[in-house]
Amino acid sequence: MNFLNLMLLIALGFTSCDKKDDNQPGDDEQVATENVFVLPIRKIKDGQDIEDFKMKRDAYVATLEAQAGTLSDREFQPFFEFTGSDLDLSRVFVGLTSFQNNETFGQIGQATGSTPEATAFFDTFDFLTFQVLQPLDENETVDLEEFANLGTGQVWEVAVRDLSQYTDLDQTDYENKRDAYLAVLAAQDNFVREVQWKSISDPNVVVGMTIYKDAASYQAVNQDQSFIDAYLATGFLQNYPINVYGAIHNVLK
Numbered sequence: 001m002n003f004l005n006l007m008l009l010i011a012l013g014f015t016s017c018d019k020k021d022d023n024q025p026g027d028d029e030q031v032a033t034e035n036v037f038v039l040p041i042r043k044i045k046d047g048q049d050i051e052d053f054k055m056k057r058d059a060y061v062a063t064l065e066a067q068a069g070t071l072s073d074r075e076f077q078p079f080f081e082f083t084g085s086d087l088d089l090s091r092v093f094v095g096l097t098s099f100q101n102n103e104t105f106g107q108i109g110q111a112t113g114s115t116p117e118a119t120a121f122f123d124t125f126d127f128l129t130f131q132v133l134q135p136l137d138e139n140e141t142v143d144l145e146e147f148a149n150l151g152t153g154q155v156w157e158v159a160v161r162d163l164s165q166y167t168d169l170d171q172t173d174y175e176n177k178r179d180a181y182l183a184v185l186a187a188q189d190n191f192v193r194e195v196q197w198k199s200i201s202d203p204n205v206v207v208g209m210t211i212y213k214d215a216a217s218y219q220a221v222n223q224d225q226s227f228i229d230a231y232l233a234t235g236f237l238q239n240y241p242i243n244v245y246g247a248i249h250n251v252l253k
Contacts, residue, residue, distance in 0.1 A: 022172050031143045034101040035071065036200065037133040039207065041160075041245055044091040053124045060121035061253075063112050064097065073097045074143035078247035079215070087154070092128070094158060094249060096194040099146050102132065102200065127145070128216035129160055129244055132201040142195055148211050148251050154192060155218055156251060157210040160244035164204040174240055181236035185210065188227060190217030218248055 099105040148154035192211035199205035210220040
């Protein structure tokens, strides 16, 4: 499935409650609860030159950012992976782009999906996952410009779970253990921010994102025996291990 078709399928399924507004390129970002956030996790194809991928990515992102309704684009790359996979992290790149709402996202897909920049870029990689997200808390707004700005040294954790892969999922137990774990995490000195997301493109998928002060802070948190004992007590990571994608990332943009 090409990117345009993917965008259109998502947009057609989730436009009934969207709101329109007249934001134009160059306007100040308008952060609102109806914003949607697109998370593509990309694995560069075998034989594809990384620098060529980056050049084509940057050209495509520039096209995307020129569209009315694109709010912010962030790019990052993993340096440590949780799930024990054999991924070559040097060939994995992650984007996170915010749009005014899902209807606008679909319109932008139509406008950009068949451009030369999109065609060239999407030939360079395969998706490990592609999700359209909103904050789990429907009253929460997220401004991507306030997340781990380039130059701060902050690192960005992404954990993607498919709840359908857990045998006999008890939703209440999952939520209770998740919330207990997040409370332990938020109490750490090196913790900056956590956002829990729901996917509107796949209702089985949930995503957690955590910002740490820097890579050394992340290591310090996860080597602290008191933290280890506390998170083990919650049972979250043992009962609901990351099963789609999980990594710590450096910020590229």
